[in-house]
Amino acid sequence: MSITLKQAETAVQAAKAKASDIDTLMNIAIVDAGANLVAFARMDGAWLGSLDIAQKKARTARYFDMPTGEIGKLSQPGGSLFNIEHSNGGLITFPGGIPIKNASGEIIGAIGVSGSSVENDHTVAQAGVDALQ
Structure with a gap:
């Protein structure tokens, strides 16, 4: 099972609303269960x-089925995943990417957000995920 375009658009809208609430400009990517881009939004003025x-945050979260910030903790020098960010054509291992699950707990895709501090990126990504719960 994979995220639908309608679900992806709902997540993007919720993420954009949260970004506006915290007064930041974001790029928001949604990938399906196969890590293929389904929806993307670049808010006016967000960093190119x-x-x-x-997009890499969304794919990273789906490839490893965990938030990108958790992968980041494991990929520090001496960590079990040190240098993983060089695999798969380049991964992002700091917060802002989160897997998306359906009501049964199956991962159907992921969201990736970038454009501000990693804390804000994660907050906006979480708002997108929460809109589908």
């Missing part, structure tokens, strides 16, 4: 460099 980061 964050386009790629948002």
Whole structure:
């Protein structure tokens, strides 16, 4: 099972609303269960460099079925996943990517957000996920 376009659009809208609430501009990417891009939004004025980061955060979260910030903790020097960010064509291992689950707990996709501090990126991504719960 994979996220639908309608669900992806709902997540993007919720993430955009949260970004506006906290007065930041974001790039928001939603990927399906196969890590393929389903929906993307670049808020007016959001950093161009964050386009790629948002998409990589979403793919990273789906590839490993965990939030990107958790992968980051494991990929520090001496950690079990040290240097993993160099795999899969480049991963992002700091907060802002979160898997998306359906009501049965199955992962159906992921969201990746970039454009502000990693704390704000995670907050906005979580709002997108929460909109589908």
